[in-house]
Amino acid sequence: MITHGIRALFLAQSAITTLAPAQTVNRVSFPSVFCDNEPQGINPPFILIHFMGTDPLMTLDPTYHASGQIDSIDVECVCWNLPAARTLNKVVREFFEDYSGNVTADGVTDEIKAVTWLDESYDYSFPQDGTDGKQHSITTSYSVHLRQGV
Amino acid sequence: MTPFTAGDFNKVGKVYRIKETVTPDASGHIDETDENNWRLVALRHFNIVPKGSREFLIGDQVNANVTHQLTTNYDKQSKQFTTQDKFIYQGRTFSFNGPGINVLEKNRWLSFPAIESPS
Numbered sequence: 397m398i399t400h401g402i403r404a405l406f407l408a409q410s411a412i413t414t415l416a417p418a419q420t421v422n423r424v425s426f427p428s429v430f431c432d433n434e435p436q437g438i439n440p441p442f443i444l445i446h447f448m449g450t451d452p453l454m455t456l457d458p459t460y461h462a463s464g465q466i467d468s469i470d471v472e473c474v475c476w477n478l479p480a481a482r483t484l485n486k487v488v489r490e491f492f493e494d495y496s497g498n499v500t501a502d503g504v505t506d507e508i509k510a511v512t513w514l515d516e517s518y519d520y521s522f523p524q525d526g527t528d529g530k531q532h533s534i535t536t537s538y539s540v541h542l543r544q545g546v
Numbered sequence: 547m548t549p550f551t552a553g554d555f556n557k558v559g560k561v562y563r564i565k566e567t568v569t570p571d572a573s574g575h576i577d578e579t580d581e582n583n584w585r586l587v588a589l590r591h592f593n594i595v596p597k598g599s600r601e602f603l604i605g606d607q608v609n610a611n612v613t614h615q616l617t618t619n620y621d622k623q624s625k626q627f628t629t630q631d632k633f634i635y636q637g638r639t640f641s642f643n644g645p646g647i648n649v650l651e652k653n654r655w656l657s658f659p660a661i662e663s664p665s
Contacts, residue, residue: 400572
């Protein structure tokens with residue numbers, strides 16, 4: 397799954413993990429980058445990676461004909477305040493935009509050929525556990541051009 | 547008059563918590579459906595009351611998913627039960643859905659909203 401590979405990629409960046417450090421919930425340590433949703437008990441700052449869909453890469457080039465694809469990935473940066481969310485999002489975007497290289501997860505290596513930044517949106521929500529506070533999230537959509545299973 | 551007497555706590559079950567040694571998978575999550583990822587933290591006598599209306603007021607939010615109210619004796623370990631824990635009674639799984647409420651602030655009982663989930 398490409399989101400697992402992107403998660404591993406983000407966790408290897410100290411600039412990202414400095415702003416979103418690992419958290420301990422009930423003595424279990426969680427790196428603060430997750431796919432789809434955060435586990436119970438995790439508080440901001442954290443990053444969510446959403447897989448939105450895949451388009452085939454239409455090409456006659458035999459190298460990419462069967463394995464080339466374009467994945468839509470949303471990366472959501474969630475913080476307790478907006479400036480922190482903007483900063484985290486900026487660090488992630490500066491790293492991930494135009495990224496190219498191999499990512500490995502679940503025993504499979506995919507080759508990311510290019511990453512383009514599509515759009516960005518802001519939202520906020522209130523925790524559902526009755527506590528005060530406001531969670532600010534900035535979601536950036538990326539188009540990831542990749543080749544599966546290189 | 548007290549809200550509970552000793553005989554009310556006649557449901558004996560076990561409270562489980564995710565093992566500290568478990569590491570998140572490639573997506574950053576822990577498989578909570580895998581029994582091997584849980585460890586026993588306490589054996590407790592509970593009072594279990596179904597919430598017929600399935601509504602329980604917590605703060606200013608209506609928590610309509612709550613199915614039962616679980617009450618146990620207040621002690622050092624019960625105070626540490628969190629929403630990450632679950633209570634299993636005769637094969638039925640109750641997931642704590644909120645912090646324990648210190649009934650009447652008497653430090654004698656702790657009452658947890660809970661959701662019964664399919665085992």
